[in-house]
Amino acid sequence: MKDEVDKIPFAESYSKTHNSVKSNKDDLTRFASPTRNHEAACSGNCISKDSIVVTSKDSKHDRAELQQLHKRHRNTLDEGRSEAAAKRHNKGYRTARENLSDLCDEGSFIEYGQLAVAAQRGRIEEQELRTSTAADGVITGTATINSELYPENCDVAVIINDYSVLAGSQGFFHHHKLDRILTVAKEQQLPVLMFTEGGGGRPGDTDVTTQIAGLNILSFALWAGLSGVVPRIAVANGYCFAGNAALFGCADITIATQTSWIGMAGPAMIEGGGLGIFKPTEIGPIEVQSKNGVVDIVVKDEAEATAMAKKVLGVFQGSIAEWGCADQSTLQHLLPEDRRYAYPVRNIINAIADTGSFIELREKDGRGIVTGFIRIEGKPLGLIANDCKVLGGAIDSDASEKAARFMQLCNAYSIPLVSLCDTPGFMVGPRNEEAAAVRRMSRLFVAGAAITVPLVTIFLRKGYGLGAMAMAGGSFAKPSYSAAWPTGEFGGMGLEGAVTLGFKKELDAEQDPVAKKELFNKLVEEMYDLGKATEAASFLEIDAVIDPSHTRKVIAKAIKAASKKMQPRPERRFVDTW
Numbered sequence: 282m283k284d285e286v287d288k289i290p291f292a293e294s295y296s297k298t299h300n301s302v303k304s305n306k307d308d309l310t311r312f313a314s315p316t317r318n319h320e321a322a323c324s325g326n327c328i329s330k331d332s333i334v335v336t337s338k339d340s341k342h343d344r345a346e347l348q349q350l351h352k353r354h355r356n357t358l359d360e361g362r363s364e365a366a367a368k369r370h371n372k373g374y375r376t377a378r379e380n381l382s383d384l385c386d387e388g389s390f391i392e393y394g395q396l397a398v399a400a401q402r403g404r405i406e407e408q409e410l411r412t413s414t415a416a417d418g419v420i421t422g423t424a425t426i427n428s429e430l431y432p433e434n435c436d437v438a439v440i441i442n443d444y445s446v447l448a449g450s451q452g453f454f455h456h457h458k459l460d461r462i463l464t465v466a467k468e469q470q471l472p473v474l475m476f477t478e479g480g481g482g483r484p485g486d487t488d489v490t491t492q493i494a495g496l497n498i499l500s501f502a503l504w505a506g507l508s509g510v511v512p513r514i515a516v517a518n519g520y521c522f523a524g525n526a527a528l529f530g531c532a533d534i535t536i537a538t539q540t541s542w543i544g545m546a547g548p549a550m551i552e553g554g555g556l557g558i559f560k561p562t563e564i565g566p567i568e569v570q571s572k573n574g575v576v577d578i579v580v581k582d583e584a585e586a587t588a589m590a591k592k593v594l595g596v597f598q599g600s601i602a603e604w605g606c607a608d609q610s611t612l613q614h615l616l617p618e619d620r621r622y623a624y625p626v627r628n629i630i631n632a633i634a635d636t637g638s639f640i641e642l643r644e645k646d647g648r649g650i651v652t653g654f655i656r657i658e659g660k661p662l663g664l665i666a667n668d669c670k671v672l673g674g675a676i677d678s679d680a681s682e683k684a685a686r687f688m689q690l691c692n693a694y695s696i697p698l699v700s701l702c703d704t705p706g707f708m709v710g711p712r713n714e715e716a717a718a719v720r721r722m723s724r725l726f727v728a729g730a731a732i733t734v735p736l737v738t739i740f741l742r743k744g745y746g747l748g749a750m751a752m753a754g755g756s757f758a759k760p761s762y763s764a765a766w767p768t769g770e771f772g773g774m775g776l777e778g779a780v781t782l783g784f785k786k787e788l789d790a791e792q793d794p795v796a797k798k799e800l801f802n803k804l805v806e807e808m809y810d811l812g813k814a815t816e817a818a819s820f821l822e823i824d825a826v827i828d829p830s831h832t833r834k835v836i837a838k839a840i841k842a843a844s845k846k847m848q849p850r851p852e853r854r855f856v857d858t859w
């Protein structure tokens with residue numbers, strides 16, 4: 282069974298290993314649905330709209346223990362915690378259960394550990410613990426998401442931190458709940474969606490002294506250990522500090538709202554370390570975390586974050602049957618006539634991709650290379666593209682690391698790659714060397730060499746130097762298919778540099794500066810003609826030169842053909858952030 286699963290992409294292998302689990306869950310869903318339909322008329326026990334729990338509809342006919350149970354459950358739901366819910370709403374935020382409800386398919390959630398309370402029985406009355414530390418500040422369970430689009434691949438594990446409980450801090454049982462659901466995710470091969478709002482470790486859980494020494498806490502290792510095993514998407518809103526931030530940072534894809542503050546320590550820890558007194562809003566605001574690569578996708582609020590989390594999850598869930606695309610003839614006119622002018626590469630990406638499918642990651646970080654997901658004919662693909670509006674398309678260290686990490690991510694989850702190349706090469710010079718160019722830019726080669734998913738490279742315009750080779754996975758011979766638009770131009774290095782280096786003697790021999798300039802321009806022109814796409818194709822450096830309006834079809838066909846020979850998915854591929 283294992284070998285068989287290894288030969289197919291994540292989404293498919295995941296569904297294959299899930300048939301037995303799924304049928305169990307279906308039973309529960311079937312159980313939930315009819316009851317929910319009766320909810321309005323039901324004055325007694327009812328199944329909650331969002332979870333497989335019994336809610337607290339009082340009924341004098343209930344047995345005492347059932348009434349007790351309803352009460353305990355009610356303490357964990359918004360209806361039983363109206364003050365806490367109102368506090369969230371006053372801040373303009375949602376409650377954890379509102380996010381849960383929006384995220385999961387209706388009636389599909391199965392909750393784990395709902396009756397947990399903070400380990401503070403030695404400090405706080407049991408009854409108060411039940412009302413004020415609901416579920417110990419984290420909702421955990423499994424559910425289906427996007428089941429209408431991906432009926433075979435819709436099971437997920439869900440973790441939603443509840444800030445209304447001790448600021449979402451991570452107590453003893455809170456951690457144990459994380460451990461439990463992450464173990465379930467690993468065993469059942471479930472993608473994980475995690476909302477990480479919270480104030481970090483909770484030293485107040487004094488019932489359990491082992492927590493002080495950090496014993497028994499597996500959550501961080503388990504969560505990080507799922508890298509390359511199942512896709513993990515994290516969402517931040519509000520304050521996300523210390524332990525919560527560490528979880529956020531370990532995710533494969535990170536989404537944060539504009540009202541997010543994310544930091545490896547909160548105010549208390551910073552002050553405790555003698556590093557000054559800061560307001561929480563001075564620590565890791567979104568303006569900072571969106572530019573340094575901590576946050577992949579910035580959204581307005583929790584509603585947008587939830588919708589985006591579902592859309593990103595869809596990339597890992599597989600292909601969709603219905604899609605549309607732009608009129609492909611527009612691609613013939615999206616490059617400027619004059620090769621010296623820049624153009625917005627995102628217009629080209631959006632024209633090639635299925636309508637509305639482009640999800641850009643780390644837009645404001647490493648801006649020289651655009652990274653993100655697209656779909657072509659409904660199939661999810663990873664995309665890297667040079668942006669010639671930034672440094673003329675030259676690849677700097679930030680862009681290299683961003684693209685390398687993205688290639689690894691796609692490779693880890695068997696998502697084929699498309700590269701749109703238009704680069705004069707790597708960004709060079711002493712300043713870049715100070716920024717560790719040699720180590721950081723080389724990451725693109727390291728990541729490219731490890732790719733086993735299909736890669737299709739399309740040269741839009743410039744394909745010069747090591748940078749262009751890196752955009753093609755390390756070598757022009759690496760991609761499953763490489764094609765250029767007629768505007769493609771190639772060379773071992775930028776034309777001007779190549780002429781200066783290669784024709785030094787001829788240029789030095791010319792004394793008249795005007796004549797020297799003319800000679801230089803003539804040599805550049807000649808070298809440009811020699812490196813045109815059609816020439817490169819005739820020397821078999823690339824596989825083809827294509828009409829830009831055929832780009833989508835070429836990518837779709839090449840990836841389909843290469844996917845048939847796709848190498849088996851290794852048991853695990855790490856997603857490294859360098």
Ligand SMILES: CC(=O)SCCNC(=O)CCNC(=O)[C@H](O)C(C)(C)COP(=O)(O)OP(=O)(O)OC[C@H]1O[C@@H](n2cnc3c(N)ncnc32)[C@H](O)[C@@H]1OP(=O)(O)O
Nearest residue numbers: 447448450480481482483484523524546547548549550561
């Ligand atoms: C390894 C680690 O993770 S160590 C933890 C490091 N964490 C930190 O440095 C952050 C500590 N917390 C804070 O600075 C602040 O509480 C903030 C910024 C997170 C939240 O601020 P606010 O939204 O104003 O909420 P407030 O401070 O009132 O906290 C709400 C409640 O959660 C409690 N709380 C907040 N963070 C924690 C925490 N880490 N541990 C225990 N309780 C906490 C508060 O004491 C308060 O309890 P109360 O309602 O009983 O008074």
